[in-house]
Each structure stands twice: as structure tokens, then as C-alpha cells.
Amino acid sequence: MRHCLIGKFPGVPPATVCILGGGIVGTNAAKIALGMGANVTIVDLNLNRLRELDDIFNGRVYTLASNSYNVARAVQNADLLIGGVLIPGASAPRIVTRQMISRMKKGAVVVDVAIDQGGCIETAKPTTHSDPSYVVDGVVHYCVTNMPAAVPNTSTLALTNATFPYVLRLAQHGAAAAIKADPGMCEGVNTYAGELTYKAVAQSLGREWKPVMDLLH
Amino acid sequence: MRHCLIGKFPGVPPATVCILGGGIVGTNAAKIALGMGANVTIVDLNLNRLRELDDIFNGRVYTLASNSYNVARAVQNADLLIGGVLIPGASAPRIVTRQMISRMKKGAVVVDVAIDQGGCIETAKPTTHSDPSYVVDGVVHYCVTNMPAAVPNTSTLALTNATFPYVLRLAQHGAAAAIKADPGMCEGVNTYAGELTYKAVAQSLGREWKPVMDLLH
Amino acid sequence: MRHCLIGKFPGVPPATVCILGGGIVGTNAAKIALGMGANVTIVDLNLNRLRELDDIFNGRVYTLASNSYNVARAVQNADLLIGGVLIPGASAPRIVTRQMISRMKKGAVVVDVAIDQGGCIETAKPTTHSDPSYVVDGVVHYCVTNMPAAVPNTSTLALTNATFPYVLRLAQHGAAAAIKADPGMCEGVNTYAGELTYKAVAQSLGREWKPVMDLLH
Amino acid sequence: MRHCLIGKFPGVPPATVCILGGGIVGTNAAKIALGMGANVTIVDLNLNRLRELDDIFNGRVYTLASNSYNVARAVQNADLLIGGVLIPGASAPRIVTRQMISRMKKGAVVVDVAIDQGGCIETAKPTTHSDPSYVVDGVVHYCVTNMPAAVPNTSTLALTNATFPYVLRLAQHGAAAAIKADPGMCEGVNTYAGELTYKAVAQSLGREWKPVMDLLH
Amino acid sequence: MRHCLIGKFPGVPPATVCILGGGIVGTNAAKIALGMGANVTIVDLNLNRLRELDDIFNGRVYTLASNSYNVARAVQNADLLIGGVLIPGASAPRIVTRQMISRMKKGAVVVDVAIDQGGCIETAKPTTHSDPSYVVDGVVHYCVTNMPAAVPNTSTLALTNATFPYVLRLAQHGAAAAIKADPGMCEGVNTYAGELTYKAVAQSLGREWKPVMDLLH
């Protein structure tokens, strides 16, 4: 951090936070940054999502259409840059270049939450909870993989809330019936009966795959 | 106006409004600008007032301590600059110089609400409702004197609400008794028994004055 | 305007704003009117949309089911009436009659944003930015066509944000492939290969039309 | 109640609540009515208090300067009228006349919280928790004396919070020293050494009184 | 009620309200309880709905994933428990057991809005507006059937807003055509041409039924 407080102090300009991606990661990052008093901008490609964000935040965040001009300008102004651009099951797109990072203020901070999918910031590389940060061009990078592991109490409850309904259905109906009955569960199957069944995983490993529905009778 | 909307549009950066002075003029200007979706900064000398503004606006405006560095920077970034620095009964201090104005974006707008006390912006000069604006260094100036006259319905009610309690007391007790009983009313007396009784007016006209209390028996 | 301020003044009743239609026009008009301190009512036919508006505005606007009784009463109370009822590609329905307008307060203001589709207020007729308003039954009408043209900076960015993804797809894939791949783009095609392809336009001009999909191979 | 819900229902106009007096009673009544979704107006004489209320409620209540015209109009529109005008130690002023009450909608409700000081509404007379309401001119009146007694758990804690610091000082320093040291406690003494010491009580009972400070050595 | 105020009093802990179900009943109950100053928790099975509730309430309610552990704990802490878990056309699931009720504080209050579908709380049994409540294990139960009947003015408008569009279509097109054209209306038909056409009703009465579409030509 540029040794500046994210929180707001009367008479002192607040920290500027730029968040890439208005999905779950970005929206929650925005809630916290805004709650701490920062000047928050969310960049997203999807105009409908920007409209929803405007409604959700009651106009308190600035929304910006994603294009290279807007990204470059928003990154340059940021004291804190949060990368939250994810494509489920695929590599994250690299929308922030090293050149953009090099124009940030010295001491600014970059957090790439997309690091588990390879990161959406060119200078991001995976770090660990024990040695979490490094510096590129005077900018501090925090790119710990599996960030939720830092707060295991909350993460466990949150993950259980999301997975428990599936577990219940597996227990009640058995795997084959549960998969057939629920397209959402079907999409989540990675292997079945000894075969790879998830296309994106197969492609990134260069292997064969079969649709899980073909393997069920 | 730089042909930009004060209102917020998803994906487009909002207008930046800089307000000089956090008193009644500035606070109400901020409420409206904020309500329209602008990025609002209030500049004031008084740190306690900045703290109160932070509480009143629930952190939605940026507050800035008034000094020439901060004023220059805030003016330069503004799409709309509102001058609301007033000293009751005296000339407004000129805290924005012509040089600061010349560094604003072309098409930016300046409104000097302090114009009835001479204005707090160097390039401000009085205009009228029929010919309200002029341009200096590419910046549009709106410096209509007696601005509330544009909304006489609201202004009349607002003014009556403020003055009616005094009128009532004058009617009930007579002028002398009402003035003696109420230091607030005493401060508002400009002439009494043929004498000037208001120091600031006397000084700005280079005339003699007497305290009104000395003229009452 | 009835020479009354939309903004709120302590101790003085605020202006009453009635907005017809809770879509994008109406929702944004409500945000600004509310932000300025007005008493805002949105009238819409769609009960689910009224529920959403209640959530979005956190209960700060009054929502009203659209029927002729409710419209008549809301119009009569309004200091400012905004018409934002639009049916894409068709004429706007005329839901406010001249009789309703004639019962408004003298000096009240009507803005018909639906004027580009013929207006949703019976007394509305197109005006221009140079001569924007006229008076009917003591009520000021502002019905400038192409209102966004007044703020070209903002409008251009907003429009570009919305159209740019389509332009990108046209550039990457060519017109035929882009239209085939995207039902949204398909719906937007007005003419193709010398034929009218948009039903509503064809009908309002009394001409033949063909579905664009029939013209693509 | 006019058999209408105070809470807000999308598409249905909310209840209108008029609150007389912007002190502790009125402000808390407004918080709850507003929270339930009502259209709330607070009437008060003090312009500075109206300004504070505007800040506290972030513009969500309508404030109205108190005069007979405004009171009459606000009372007439109300579905629920709350009287909260109190003068400490004296009778409440009767600012709502029977004529105003008779113009309210049939089934409207009046709650006079000032009833313990005689009520600020002409038609109010004390009732009890067991037989709490009566009807005048079709308007339901609820004027239970000692209303906090209905929620003894909360009232006891709230009262104890307010009185405990005084009890502590009495215990630590004794009555005479505690009264001398604290003008606030001094003002609260009703009798001392066999004498009435509270002017307003003495006057309303037509008895003699002495300042408590004269009775302390 | 435990003789405690739902409204908030500075320095006194607020009432704790637990709401089962985050649908229309639960969301509106939460708005009012929150508006009155309570500490509000909403329990729901659907994680996406919990996320939406978090956005709608701007983080002001606590959301809890529904499972027997969480329900038991939330019920135990509540001063007021509201049951709003409904399955359209079927019996409500009994998610609160008598044992959970018996662990609530003495004087706590239970309102089962699902009572018209049998209630979602084991100890709930239907009551009437004239004798609305009873006590089980020291906990006051309010389980009036057809609760909206208490506010007929509001309920009639709200119900009319929801049903009027269907009535209009029936009047314009006749029953058969209206049912065929609108799957929503089709789902609402209970009997047609002398046959039961609503599956859930038929099942709960142990009778035969036919799909309405089979009865239309």
C-alpha cells in the first residue's frame, strides 16, 4: 500500500480502488472497499451488469465499460487494483498489461483474485500465505492462491452452504439419478465411469472426453 | 457545461463537482449534485465541519481541507465548480484565482453563489436572470445575483419560515423590547433612531456606527 | 415550472414528480428527481417491475399500478410530469389525455421523453433544442426530440458502450455470421439484401417485409 | 386505522403519517413510520431543528414549518396523526383544534403522546392500556397515559440508562453536594427540605416555591 | 411480546427478529422489522435468493442458510419469529419443531403467516381476528388465517392490482382463449367444464383431475 489508509479521513482524499470484473468477487470486493470509505470503480464488459451494479450500490460506485482505454486509465489512478475477471473452467483473460502496471503510483497494491485461473494481470504469479507478496515496477503484488483458505471458518460455512443441497440429492437419489435430474449437477461432473467428462479440463490437458449423459443409462 | 450529463450513466464516468464552502449553500448544492449522481468534493477550512459533513453524507462526498494546493487541484478536476464561501455581512474571500480557472477543462461551468457578497472566484462578475452567463478562458460563468429569485414560490416560503418568528416577536413586544430580549435580533439591526448600527456595513461604507444597545433605553 | 424548486428546502413541501413508465427512462428520471429531493411517484402496468423498483429505491419512491384512475390522480398532483412509456419499434400509447393535463396546476411542467415515438401524452408535439417549450392549458410542455443530443459527450460514450460489442462482432465475423449467431443482433436488422426485415417498421409504413433469417444462407 | 396498512405495498399508495414536534418523541415516531414505508411529515416551529431532521433522515421525511395553515393541511391529509409537542414541566400547547380533527378522513387515527402533559390535540383525553381508544368525528383516538408502560422491559432499561449516572453521583457525593455540582441535577429537584423547589409545578398548583440553591448551605 | 419494543432505543439492545423464508412474505416482513430498528435474520434454502436479499437490503439483514442447526439456533435467539415458508398450492413444510419453540425466551412471539397452508411451525394452529393468539410453552402464537383481511383497504387495492390484468384478458378474449394464450393463467385454473384441473388440490383431496389444456378444443 502507498502507506495510505483505505478508510476515509475528513479532509483527506480517500484511496482509489479499481476492481476488474463485476461478478461475485468484484461485487464483494466493492462492498468492502466502499464500506471502508474508498473511491471505487468497477470495470466490466457487460452493460446490463453495470446497470445492476448501479442499482445494487445505489450509485455509490463508479462503473466503467471495459475497453483497453478505460482499463489503462483506471489502473493508472488506482491505489489498489483488484483483479476479479474469471471465466469458469478456463484461463482468465489477461486484461492488464505490464505497461499498465508500470504506470501505477509507486507503492500501489495489486491483488489478483483470478490467480487460481492464471490471473487476469500480466505481472501476477502465484504466491502463498507464508510469503504472500512481491514487487514489480514499484507496485506490490499479492497473488496468494486459494485466498479463502485464510479464513477457514467462514470459507467452510460458505462452501458447505453452496454444496450441501447437491450432497443431499446425491445421498437421496444416488449419483446417476441425481446427475440426470439436475443439469446443474450434470455440468459439474469431471469424471464418470473412468472417463473424463469435462470439456474445458480435457482441452487444457490435451485429452479425450465424453459427455456424462452418454455414460449414463 | 462540457456537454456532459451531471446524472450518472452506467459505464460512463460521472461529472465531477467541486463545492467551495461547507455551509448551507455548499451542503445543499452537494445534496443535489450527489442526488444527480455526480462525484462531489466539498472544500472547507473548518475540520469539525468536514467531520459533520462526513456524518451527514454518510461518506458519500469527498471532503477536502481548504488550502491553496487543494483548492487548485480540486478546481482543475471539476466539470462544475460552485462557489459558496460567504462571510456574513462582509465581502467573500477570493479563494479561486484566474490562473486556477484558466486550468479548468474547456466547457467547464462555474457558479458563484457568493456573488451577492462580491464572489469568491476572481473571474466572477454579477449577471442577471435574463443574460445569466459569460465565458472566461473557455469556462462558462453563471453568477446571477439573487439566485433564489428564480424560484419565487419556494424562496418566499423558505424566507417566510425563517423570518416569521422574528416578525411575531416584533408584533407582540414592539421593536425595542424585542431587540433587547433577543441577541439574535439585536445582531440583525442595521439602523436605529437614525444611526447606523451594523459595524460591517459601516466599515465597508466608511461611515460611523453605534451599537444598537447604546441607543435603546 | 411553477417557480418552485425541485430540490428540498427544510420546512417547505418538496416538488411532486410523477413519472409514467418504470423502464430505463423512468428509473433514471426517478433517480435524479429523488436525488434532488422531490416526492416521486412511478406509474407502471407491470406489478413485478413495481416490486423491483421498490427494492432498487429502497422504498424511497411511491409506486402506483397503472390504470386510468391512478394516472388521472397522479397527474393532477404533479408539479412535474415525465412521460417515459415506450414500446420498442412502435408508437407510444397515449395514456395521458388532454383533460388530465387541463386539471394540472398552472405552471406545472410536462416532459414527454417518448416524443420520438409520438409521445405518451396527448398534448405533446415535437419541439427542438432551440425552441424547446410551449404552453397548453397553462402547463409548460418540453418535448424536444432526441433529448440525448443536449449532452453529446455523455451520450456518445453511453451509446458507444452499448453498440461497441456488436461492432466488434461484425468486424470479427462479418454481417451474415454475426446475425446468425446472435438473436439479439438478428432482431436489430432493419434491412438486408434490399428487403425490409423489421416487422414493426414495415407495418407502420404499410410495406412488405421478410424475416432476416430467410435471407441468410 | 382506516383499515390501511402503514407498510408499503408495490403499486398501492402508502399511509400518510403526520408528526407534530421534531423532538425525541417525534423523531423516533418518524424513524419507525418511515421504516414501515409510510409517507412521513414532521411539523416543527424550530427551523434549525427541521434542518437537522433533514440531515438525520437524509431527506426521507418531509419537514414543514409549524403555523396554523400548515398544521391544518397536514392534519387533513394524514391517515395517522402523532402529537409529540411537549414543553418540559408545563402543559402542552393545543395546536390541533377540533375543527382540524373533524376534517380528517373517517377511520384515521390520532395518537397523542403529549397526553401526560394534557395533550397537544384538542380532542385528546387520557385513556388506559385496558380501554385505550375512543372515536371523535369518525377519528380513532389513542391517548394512553404513560405509554412506555406497555413495553416495561425496554422502558426500564432506557430509563435506567438515563437515570443511572445521577444515581451514581447521589451515592458517591450525597444529595447536597451532587445538586450543587451539577446544574442539570439542580434543575430536576422538585422538593428539598420540606419546600417546593420547582417553579412550573408550584405555579400549576398555585403554591409557593424556593430555588433549591437557596436551601443548600 | 416479551414486553420489549421492536423499535430501537439508544443504549438498549434491539429486538431480535427471525424470519423463515425469503420470499414476498419474508422480504416484506424484514423491511418492516428492519425499519422499526430490529436485528433481523432471514433464513432461506436458496443461496441465490440470500445473495439477492443481501443486495436488496444493502447488507442490513443477516442471511442464514436453512438447515436444522441454523434454524434451531436462530429460533432460540428470537424475540419475534415469523414463519413465511410457503409452497404454492401445497402444504407448508414444518421446519420449526415444538422442541425449538420450547427453547425460546418466555414471552417471545410467533407469527405463522403460512397458516393458510397449514403453517410452517409445528405449534401453529389457525386463529381468528377476534381471538387471535394463544400461548404454548410460554411463547405467544399469532396464527390468524387470512391476515390481509385486517387491512381491507390496502389488501383490496393490492389484490386488484395483481388480478386486474387477468380480468381484462378474460373480458377481452373469453376464458378458453385467455387460458390457451397465457401459461400463467392456465396454471391458475382450478376447475373447468365440471372437472378438477389443479393437481395439488386434487391430490390433497384424494380426487381425480385432468389438465385444463386437455379440456380446451
Added chain:
Amino acid sequence: MRHCLIGKFPGVPPATVCILGGGIVGTNAAKIALGMGANVTIVDLNLNRLRELDDIFNGRVYTLASNSYNVARAVQNADLLIGGVLIPGASAPRIVTRQMISRMKKGAVVVDVAIDQGGCIETAKPTTHSDPSYVVDGVVHYCVTNMPAAVPNTSTLALTNATFPYVLRLAQHGAAAAIKADPGMCEGVNTYAGELTYKAVAQSLGREWKPVMDLLH
């Protein structure tokens, strides 16, 4: 930290933050904790301050009157306890005992911002930015002296905003005249003309002192 997130996650109970003292430290701590989504309670002795906090936070924090029963209960429930009870120029009162700390959840966190005045929590002892925390009874303590030093950019601006007006007056009028003219500055003088002039400092060091006004001519 109990390895739980302060931020809010739908369906998971938020962290509970207890803040002792509702002054500048406590109010700002509450703003940030609330912004992050925590369940926040502020404990203060002053009932008027609790009322102001209720207005400032719009009912979003729970306020609690300070007494040993309330403090003990609030501390026991807290995941994060912040000590912000300060008496200017004197030692902070120790309002949290070791016994209260020992009843906190294992892994809970204590931050004593009053540590520069000795701390308001019995188990607090000064630590440094390089070795900031230690554990007592399973509770993590963070009691770094001069905490603002961690964010020197913000702290310097904030401190300068507060001190600059005094520096200006010293420069314009000289020390003696500035002190005479301003009771606030007078109160801040610690030594003058070789004498100790600040009573609390003198008392805590067991030395003589003289009022600064006696040393000025």
C-alpha cells in the same frame, strides 16, 4: 482472528465487533467494521452521544449504555474487540478486566487503540509494528503504540489539516498573542518560559505547574 471474515457472506453469520467508546476512534472503527459487513455494537457512557451515533449510523449499529454488566456481555460475544476509551491528557480507564477477556472465544482479537494512554483493557500492553501481537487466554492482542504511523501518507495529511490553522496563527501573531487570543491553543500549551503549564502532565509526573495565562503579560 478466529479465522473468520469480517466481511459478510450470504448465508453465513457475520463477525461481531464490539467497540468501547463512541468518540472519534470508536466512530471511525464502527464505520469501517460496518462497511465490511460486521455486526457492530458501540458501548459508551454518554446517552446523548449514543443518540447521536444512532442518527449518524441511521440505526445500523447497536448502541449500548456502558456499565459493567453490558461491557462483560458485549465483550464475551465479540469476535473483535476495539478499545477506544480515552481521557485527554490522562490515563485511560481500565473498563475491560482480564476475567472478561478470558471468557472471549478462542482466537478472538483485541485491539486497544487507547494503548498510548495506557490502554482501556487490562490485558493490553504496548507492542510495535515489527512485533505487533501476542496471545492472552487464547485471545490475540494487537496493541501497537502510535498506530497512525502505519499509514504515514494519510496520517501526515490528517494531522497537518488539524494543526495547520494553529501554525498559521503562531506565524502571524507570535506565540504569546496567539495563546491569549485562543482558549483552545491556550489549553494545548505544555511548557512556557521554563515552567510546566499542563496540569494533567504535571500531576502524572508529580511536579509543579503554573497556568500559562499567569506567565503571559
